[in-house]
Amino acid sequence: MKLKRRSGGGLNFNIHDNYWHRVFATFYGYQYNVNFSSLYYGASGSLAYNEFGQMIGIYNNVKSNVEFGDLLQSATIAPFLQSDNIKVNDNVIYAYNLIDGTDKTKYKYQKSSFRENLQKLYPNGFSDKSKSTKLFKNIFN
DSSP states (O other), rough: OOOEEEESSSOOEEEEEEEETTEEEEEOEEEEEEEEEEETOOOOEEEEEEEEEEEEEEEEEEEETTTOOOTEEEEEEEEEEOSEEEEEEEETOOOOSSOOOOOTTEEEOOOOHHHHHHHHOTTSEEESSSOSSSSSSOTTT
């Protein structure tokens, strides 16, 4: 796998602020490029593992000209975690954790993560009043 910056010379960050009165951002940070990929439309959001069986991110992009079964194309993976800030020219790509960004000493610029969204959506727990998932023993601790 190769580490790839999504844009030519600058940060990989575009803001779209006129969709349904919400702010959307695209392609923050770096992406892993997967060469000789058989990924096809519909694979986006699938879990990606490394050679050690560790979860590293989600598939998020395929080439626009890919055909089903074509093994000569490439795809990209959005990593779950960037542990340090990365300076690119005069810009900084801040550290983030898409799964659990609650440690604001490490991820002080991150707005939300999967865990933080669970806390907002289920402040009193799930329908059975539990506050645990397969990932978190307690979504609030």
